[in-house]
Each structure stands twice: as C-alpha cells, then as structure tokens.
Amino acid sequence: MASYHGNPHSEPAKMEQIITEFFAKSLHIILESRSPYVSSRNYSGEQVLSSPSPSPSSSSSSSSSFRPRDKWFNLALRDCPAALENIDFWRQSNLEPMIVDVILVQTPLNFSPKRGPARNSSSGKDRHFYGSDTDEFGSEAKSEKIIERWILQYESKKSAGGGSSTSSSSGSSSKRSGNTSSHALYKKSILLLRSLYATIRLLPAYKLFRDLISSAQIRLYNLGHRVSSFVEPFTRREEADMQKFVFTPVETSCGRLCLSVLYRSSVLDLSSEPSTPISPQFIQEYVGSPMAEPLKRFPSGPISQSSPSSSSPFGRRHSWSYDIYRESPSSANPSPSPTYSEAPIHRLPPSSLPRHLHDDTSSVVAHVKNPSYDEYWPSPMFSPSPSPSPPTNVTGVSHMPKAILRYSSMPSLPNKQPRFDQLTVPKEVVAHSGLHHRLFTLSKDEPGNMLGVKPSSNSSLSFQDDSEFSGAFVLDDEDDTTDPGSRQGSFDLACGPHTSFPVKKSQDAAVGALVHMLKKATPLHQEISVVHHMQEDTTATTSSNLALSKTTADAFEELRLYREMKDSLLKQGKKNIPQA
Amino acid sequence: MNCEVCQLKELDIEHFEIREVLRCILHTVLFHRALGLVRPKDIDLELFEITYVQCGDVELERKIDEKIDQFIDRVEKHPNKKNQICLSFYEVKNKQATWFTNKVERLYWEQWYINLNVAQHPKGISGKSYSSKVVVDPGAESRSARRAALETSLRDVLFQIIRFVNEKKDHIPPIPNLEGVSFPYEITISSSSDSAFGMDMLKRMLQTGHPTMLS
Numbered sequence: 001m002a003s004y005h006g007n008p009h010s011e012p013a014k015m016e017q018i019i020t021e022f023f024a025k026s027l028h029i030i031l032e033s034r035s036p037y038v039s040s041r042n043y044s045g046e047q048v049l050s051s052p053s054p055s056p057s058s059s060s061s062s063s064s065s066f067r068p069r070d071k072w073f074n075l076a077l078r079d080c081p082a083a084l085e086n087i088d089f090w091r092q093s094n095l096e097p098m099i100v101d102v103i104l105v106q107t108p109l110n111f112s113p114k115r116g117p118a119r120n121s122s123s124g125k126d127r128h129f130y131g132s133d134t135d136e137f138g139s140e141a142k143s144e145k146i147i148e149r150w151i152l153q154y155e156s157k158k159s160a161g162g163g164s165s166t167s168s169s170s171g172s173s174s175k176r177s178g179n180t181s182s183h184a185l186y187k188k189s190i191l192l193l194r195s196l197y198a199t200i201r202l203l204p205a206y207k208l209f210r211d212l213i214s215s216a217q218i219r220l221y222n223l224g225h226r227v228s229s230f231v232e233p234f235t236r237r238e239e240a241d242m243q244k245f246v247f248t249p250v251e252t253s254c255g256r257l258c259l260s261v262l263y264r265s266s267v268l269d270l271s272s273e274p275s276t277p278i279s280p281q282f283i284q285e286y287v288g289s290p291m292a293e294p295l296k297r298f299p300s301g302p303i304s305q306s307s308p309s310s311s312s313p314f315g316r317r318h319s320w321s322y323d324i325y326r327e328s329p330s331s332a333n334p335s336p337s338p339t340y341s342e343a344p345i346h347r348l349p350p351s352s353l354p355r356h357l358h359d360d361t362s363s364v365v366a367h368v369k370n371p372s373y374d375e376y377w378p379s380p381m382f383s384p385s386p387s388p389s390p391p392t393n394v395t396g397v398s399h400m401p402k403a404i405l406r407y408s409s410m411p412s413l414p415n416k417q418p419r420f421d422q423l424t425v426p427k428e429v430v431a432h433s434g435l436h437h438r439l440f441t442l443s444k445d446e447p448g449n450m451l452g453v454k455p456s457s458n459s460s461l462s463f464q465d466d467s468e469f470s471g472a473f474v475l476d477d478e479d480d481t482t483d484p485g486s487r488q489g490s491f492d493l494a495c496g497p498h499t500s501f502p503v504k505k506s507q508d509a510a511v512g513a514l515v516h517m518l519k520k521a522t523p524l525h526q527e528i529s530v531v532h533h534m535q536e537d538t539t540a541t542t543s544s545n546l547a548l549s550k551t552t553a554d555a556f557e558e559l560r561l562y563r564e565m566k567d568s569l570l571k572q573g574k575k576n577i578p579q580a
Numbered sequence: 581m582n583c584e585v586c587q588l589k590e591l592d593i594e595h596f597e598i599r600e601v602l603r604c605i606l607h608t609v610l611f612h613r614a615l616g617l618v619r620p621k622d623i624d625l626e627l628f629e630i631t632y633v634q635c636g637d638v639e640l641e642r643k644i645d646e647k648i649d650q651f652i653d654r655v656e657k658h659p660n661k662k663n664q665i666c667l668s669f670y671e672v673k674n675k676q677a678t679w680f681t682n683k684v685e686r687l688y689w690e691q692w693y694i695n696l697n698v699a700q701h702p703k704g705i706s707g708k709s710y711s712s713k714v715v716v717d718p719g720a721e722s723r724s725a726r727r728a729a730l731e732t733s734l735r736d737v738l739f740q741i742i743r744f745v746n747e748k749k750d751h752i753p754p755i756p757n758l759e760g761v762s763f764p765y766e767i768t769i770s771s772s773s774d775s776a777f778g779m780d781m782l783k784r785m786l787q788t789g790h791p792t793m794l795s
Contacts, residue, residue, distance in 0.1 A: 074617040187615065188749050194612045195742045197620060201631040202738055210631075248746035 014182035015252060019154050021072045022189050022257060023090045023098055026152050026196060027227065028083040029075075033200045034102045034148070035082065035225050036212040073190045075197065086227045096229040097153035102205055103224040104147045104267060144224070146238075148205050149231070149262040156255035188250040192259065195247060204267045234262070241266070583688050584751050586744045589737050590662075590695040593730060598655065598698060600625050601734060602648045602665065604632045606767070608738055609667055609692050610644075611635055612745040615755045616762040628731040632738065640761055647767040655698045658771050666768045667692040671753050686764075689751050692741075 090098055200206065209223055234242065242262045250257040593601050604625060611620070611633045619636040634641065647665070655663055673685035755762050 071617060074615060076617060076619045183754075187752070187755055190615050190755075191612065191745060191749055191752075194615075195746050198608060198611060198633050198738070199742055201622065201633065202735060202742075206631065207629060248749070 011182055012254070015185055015254070018182060018185050018189060019252075019257065020091055022193070023152060024083070024087040025073055025075065025077075025193055026150075026259065027087055027090075027098065027100065028077055028080045029193065029197050029200060030100050030102075030150050031083040031225060032077060032080045033206060034100075034209055034223055036209060036223055073186070073193045075190070075193055089229070095154060095156060097151060099228050099231050100148075100150040100152075101146045101226040101228075101231065102148035102150075103226060104145045104205075104208065105222040105224050106143045106145070107220055107222070108142065145264075146234075147208075147264045147267045148203065149234070149242075150259070151261070152257075152259050154255055154257055155249075185250065185252050189257065192247055192250055192257070196259065199245065199247075199261075203261070203263050204265055205263065208267055582751055583691060584744075584748045585691045585693070586741070587693045588695060588740055589733060590697060591730065591733050591737065592697045592699065594699045595652075595655070597627055597730070598652055598696070599648050600627050601696070602651065602694070603644060604630065604734065605694050605737060605741070606644050606647075606665075606667060607634045607640075608632050608741050610640060610761060610765070612741065613669055613690075613763055613765070614640075614761040615752075616759045618759075627727070628734060630731065630734060630738070635761060637761055644767070647769070651769050654769055654771065659698075659700050661771045663696050663698060664770045665694040665696070666770065667694070667765060668768065669763045669765050672764060689753060690748075 090096060205223070208221070212219060212221075212223060233239075239262070241264060243265050244260060244262050246260040247258075249259075588605065591601060603623075607623070611618070614635040614637065621634040621636045622631050623634055624631050651663065651665060668688050669690040670686040670688040673687050753763070
C-alpha cells in the first residue's frame with residue numbers, strides 16, 4: 001500500500017493505519033495467550049483520557065481508564081510489552097508478513113537452568129525475536145517444536161485503479177461490501193480480531209499456556225515464541241501433523257488482510273512425553289554449596305549431595321574435605337554444567353592428582369633435588385597409595401594446601417604407613433609457611449634432617465603423630481614471618497611437650513587443625529619466589545652444591561630415619577595411653 | 581435486507597450441563613456481536629476444558645442467566661422434547677407511534693439457533709420415550725466418554741460460530757456508537773412440539789418485517 005502523502009486523515013492513510021494497528025493487535029492477542037513470561041496478567045489501567053481515535057467506529061470517551069492503544073478495534077486488552085516492542089518493524093512497513101511461531105520447548109531431566117543471551121537481530125526481513133522464556137533453559141539438550149504458526153499478511157492488489165472495489169474470491173454479498181472505506185475495513189477487522197481472540201483460546205496450545213502460568217509444579221516444557229517476517233516453511237511431514245484454520249480475509253480496496261494458523265492438534269501428547277518423574281538429581285549449585293561458595297566451610301557429616309561418580313574411594317569424608325571433593329564435579333558428572341567453570345581456579349581436579357602423581361614420578365625425583373622441597377617429598381612413598389596423593393610437582397605449589405588436605409583426609413588408609421605420609425605432608429606446609437630460610441640453612445648443616453631436627457631427637461617425631469600436628473601447626477600458625485632462628489626455638493618448644501599430648505587424638509581434630517594452619521599459611525607461590533630469591537642471594541656455589549648433593553637416595557635415607565622416629569614415638573605413645 | 585440464520589450443531593447434554601453449555605454458546609455469540617468497546621473476560625468452564633470469552637458486561641451476564649433459568653424451567657416442565665434457544669439480533673426501525681399500535685418495528689438481521697437435547701434424570705423418566713433421551717446411568721467410563729464427546733461437540737459448535745462470524749460479515753449493520761453489546765438482541769426459547777411451527781412463523785415474519793409475536 002502506498003504511503004499516504006500529506007493528509008493523514010485521507011482514506012488511504014486511515015486504512016494504512018488500521019492495517020498497521022491490526023498487526024499490532026493480532027500480535028498482542030497471540031502473545032498474550034501463548035507466552036507465559038510476556039503476558040501481563042495485571043491489568044494496568046492507566047487513567048488516560050481517551051484520545052480521539054482515528055478509527056471511525058470506536059467508542060466514545062466513556063471509559064477513560066484505557067490507554068489509547070487498547071481501544072483499537074474496541075478490544076481493550078491488558079498490556080503486553082513484548083508484543084508492543086516487537087511490532088515496530090511492522091509499523092514501518094506493513095507489507096511484510098508477520099509470522100508468529102509458538103514453540104514448545106521441552107527440557108530433559110538434567111537441564112541446566114542458565115540464561116543465555118537473548119537473540120534479537122533486527123535486520124530487514126530476517127527480524128527475529130526470541131522470547132525471554134526460551135532462554136530460560138540452557139541451550140543444550142532441549143527440543144523445540146513449533147506447535148503453532150500464525151501467519152498474518154496484507155496482500156496488496158496491484159490494480160491500476162485502486163479506488164474501485166475489486167472482486168473478492170469469497171463471493172460474499174456485495175451489497176454492503178461495496179463500501180470499501182475505512183469504516184468497513186475497521187468493522188471487519190473488529191470482527192476478525194474477535195474471532196482471533198476466541199479461537200486462540202480454543203486451540204490445543206492454550207491449555208499448555210494455562211498450565212504453565214497457573215501451575216506451580218515443575219514442568220518439563222515451556223512455551224516460547226518467535227516473531228519474524230520470514231521463516232522456513234514446514235516440511236511435508238511436519239505439515240501433515242498440523243491442522244490449518246484460515247480466517248476469512250478482510251477485503252479492502254487495495255488488498256486484503258489474511259490471517260491463518262497452522263497448529264498441532266496433539267500438543268498435549270508432546271508436552272506429556274517426558275512426564276516421567278524427575279529422578280533424584282543432586283543439585284551441584286544449590287545456594288550455599290561449596291561450588292557456589294568455595295571458601296565456605298561446612299560442618300562435618302555425611303555429604304548427601306555428592307554424586308557417586310565424583311566420590312573418592314574413601315569410605316567417609318570430613319567436613320573440611322568437602323571443598324576438595326566438590327572441586328571439579330565436571331570431571332565426574334556426566335552432564336557438565338557451564339557453571340562448573342566458575343569453580344575457583346586454584347582447585348585441582350581430583351582426577352588429575354593421581355595421574356600426575358603416577359606419571360610424574362620422574363619429575364618428583366627431580367624435585368627431590370630442590371633444596372626446599374626434596375626433604376618433604378619422599379615420592380615413592382606416595383605411589384603405592386591407592387588414593388590420590390598430593391602432587392609432588394613443585395610448580396603446583398599453590399595447590400598444595402588443598403592437595404594436602406585431600407591426602408590427609410584419607411580415613412580408609414591404615415594407620416601404619418600413611419600416617420607417615422601425613423607426617424611428611426605438613427612438613428612441607430610448615431616449610432612453606434616460613435621456614436624456608438631455616439630449611440635452607442639447616443639443610444646445609446644437616447643434609448639428612450628436615451627442619452633441622454636431629455633424627456635422634458624425639459621432637460622431630462612430632463610430625464609423625466596426628467596429635468603433634470596441632471602442636472607444630474599451632475606454632476607455625478602463630479606467626480609465619482618470625483625469624484627463622486626464633487622459629488627454630490619455637491619449634492623445639494613445640495616438639496618438646498609433644499610427648500605429653502594424647503596420642504589418640506581424634507583424627508578429625510588433627511585434620512581440622514591442619515586445615516586451620518594451612519589456611520593461615522602464606523601462599524606457597526610467594527614462598528617459592530622468596531626461596532628462589534634467597535637462593536639467588538646466597539652464594540651460588542652453596543646452592544648448587546646442595547642441589548647436587550640431594551638425590552633420591554638421600555631422600556630414602558631420610559625416610560628411613562623418620563620411620564624409625566615414628567616407630568619410637570608410637571611406642572612411647574602406647575605407653576602414655578593409660579596416663580592420658 | 582437478508583437475515584442470516586445459523587443452525588448450530590445439536591448437542592446432547594444432561595440437565596446439570598445446561599447452564600454451562602448455554603452460557604458458553606451465548607456469550608461466544610454475543611462476544612462476536614458486541615462490537616463496541618469491550619473488556620474481554622476469559623471464563624473457564626468447570627465441566628469441560630474449554631475457555632470462552634465474555635464481553636465483561638454485567639448486564640449482559642444477568643440477562644443471559646435469566647434466560648438460562650427460564651430454559652431450565654421449561655426443560656423440567658417439558659421433558660423429552662428437543663429444546664431450542666434462539667438468539668436474534670435486530671435493528672430498530674422506525675418507531676411507529678400510532679393511535680393503534682405502539683410497537684417497535686424490529687428488523688432481524690441475524691439469528692442463532694442453539695439446539696439442545698437434554699437427557700432426563702432417571703427419576704424423571706416418563707412413558708414417552710420416542711425421543712429416547714433417557715439416561716440409564718451407564719457407568720463411570722461411559723460417562724467420561726460421553727463427557728469427552730460432548731466437549732468435542734461443544735468445541736465444534738464454538739468453531740461453527742467462529743466460522744459463521746468470519747464468513748458472514750456484510751449483513752451486519754453499522755456499529756452504533758455504544759459500548760459493549762452494540763446491537764439489540766433477544767433470546768427466545770422454544771420446544772420441539774412447537775419449534776418447527778414457530779421457526780417457520782418467525783422466518784416469515786422476519787422477511788416481511790412485521791413485529792414478532794415471540795415472547
């Protein structure tokens with residue numbers, strides 16, 4: 001239809017406006033009854049004086065509580081902002097057809113409710129708009145099916161003389177239809193919209209819509225919509241499953257308004273397909289979960305939310321270890337969620353630990369040469385362990401605390417050898433927490449000792465007992481930046497009274513103390529850098545000598561020494577049991 | 581001027597379904613003929629999964645309910661008869677205020693006939709059973725099947741109304757500047773015993789333009 005020139009009240013202008021508003025009203029009616037999230041159930045009756053409507057047959061200003069728009073076609077509807085937003089394209093050019101697809105979105109049981117970006121490209125004929133409700137669910141593993149397609153278009157008649165009434169195919173009586181003025185067009189548009197309003201409530205999709213907006217139950221389907229001016233036609237097979245209802249076109253002098261709908265009559269079957277009850281699925285990202293709050297500590301107790309696939313081989317878990325086991329569920333969860341990527345980056349996937357351990361024993365051996373760490377990594381000790389062990393790679397030192405936590409949380413391990421492993425682990429932490437300097441100097445003097453503890457001294461066996469952990473760690477916990485010399489003394493103090501500690505202190509308490517200490521420990525990265533700096537500061541010869549002197553054999557020797565210390569401590573502890 | 585007549589599909593309903601069915605049909609027709617400003621109101625049927633639309637006119641609702649009550653009374657008084665409700669739209673022609681008559685001439689331009697076969701209650705069974713609409717209380721399954729069939733039929737009736745409204749638009753007179761129900765209407769009730777005769781008479785009268793004698 002040619003745009004009017006000049007006079008906005010001319011017949012062609014009025015008709016054009018009627019057609020434009022018809023598009024808007026139709027979209028309003030459709031979306032109001034098909035989109036659960038764009039329809040407004042709250043009537044927003046603004047007190048607006050009724051503006052003189054250009055439509056000739058509209059009612060008077062008797063009802064002043066409506067917006068001017070709502071009065072179009074004498075059908076006062078509630079607000080539908082989404083419809084109003086999307087009609088702009090057709091306001092510019094009402095010759096483009098408007099196709100509204102109502103989409104049934106079915107989600108599987110393991111959907112991930114993550115909002116994706118709304119696609120809203122407005123480029124010419126390919127204007128698409130996805131309702132916000134379609135982005136409610138993750139884009140993966142969801143099926144979409146078009147259950148309704150509303151097609152509204154204005155077919156212009158390219159006739160030479162536009163004023164006379166053209167012959168209509170409907171064959172309707174022309175007595176009253178000869179008046180093709182805007183009045184007639186408006187009246188017939190009113191009738192058509194009334195029919196649309198009633199029909200849309202009789203189609204099968206309406207029940208889905210009502211169920212969605214009324215029921216508080218969890219539904220495995222959702223309704224979305226897509227408004228466009230160009231769509232791919234249905235395949236023959238798809239169209240065979242659909243029924244068609246064609247509204248009688250409204251004839252005008254320059255064309256005709258056509259409205260039709262293709263709809264599936266069996267939408268209820270589609271929506272009820274995945275009606276199986278939702279299997280108990282563990283929600284990984286519930287509010288308050290470690291994944292959501294990784295730094296939060298949880299009370300000890302059985303962790304029911306853990307999925308079996310991500311559980312460790314351990315029989316039970318400690319509360320503090322929950323963070324570890326929830327580190328990277330994606331490695332175990334068959335349905336990875338994008339939100340898992342938000343896990344703290346300082347976490348290591350548990351599966352990588354043993355791999356790393358077993359694969360990089362050579363590197364572990366190499367690291368043994370490092371003066372700062374080799375004493376603490378009797379790596380072959382770890383390899384036979386069935387459970388994931390802390391990584392021995394020095395570069396992954398930032399993960400140490402967690403790995404250590406993990407390792408120390410192995411309740412299923414027998415109290416024999418692993419205890420010694422647990423013994424060694426905190427040593428490293430102790431080292432990193434500030435004794436690096438001391439280590440360096442001490443190891444220089446006594447290559448076979450750790451932390452300057454004489455093997456013969458019982459104090460050095462403090463590491464070998466859970467009870468002593470707390471003592472030593474409490475010491476370290478106090479001040480990480482104390483002078484190594486004073487630390488030496490304090491360490492002795494810690495070692496001194498260790499024998500009075502009850503041997504059979506609860507493992508949980510020890511672990512908790514360990515965690516506490518580790519959390520207060522300074523970051524290992526800094527320690528490494530400091531260590532490296534210190535190495536640079538000291539004479540190069542000394543460091544190189546130390547590096548060369550430490551070999552695997554030395555590590556084994558130290559290990560043997562510590563074992564002896566441990567055994568002696570245990571014997572002492574057994575004697576002290578009756579006294580505790 | 582022609583009068584468009586629409587004979588809606590016959591429905592077999594039970595007594596307790598009369599009100600809902602009639603409301604649904606009458607309001608649907610009137611919604612399509614209330615071409616003034618309306619505030620549509622969605623009404624969900626309780627007996628069927630059907631949502632129909634009302635105009636939101638309180639006066640209209642009251643009038644319809646009155647007629648439905650009259651219909652129910654008639655059905656109870658005259659069982660075993662096919663009952664019919666006629667919804668007519670007319671134009672008021674010139675008011676001929678003469679010495680002898682003060683009748684208002686009505687020119688009917690559309691009529692809707694709602695045909696209902698009301699099944700009788702078991703206790704209301706009479707000897708005359710030629711209409712054979714006796715309810716024998718078949719059982720829950722058949723009752724639900726009957727209900728489903730009735731829902732389908734009712735939906736068909738509604739679509740019939742919509743199609744008729746779509747196809748026949750030219751006979752509608754210009755919309756008066758009113759709100760809500762813009763055209764005058766009337767609802768009449770007739771039974772099978774006199775419906776045939778009544779319909780013929782009505783049609784003749786409509787064509788000649790004489791005022792009707794219907795109540």
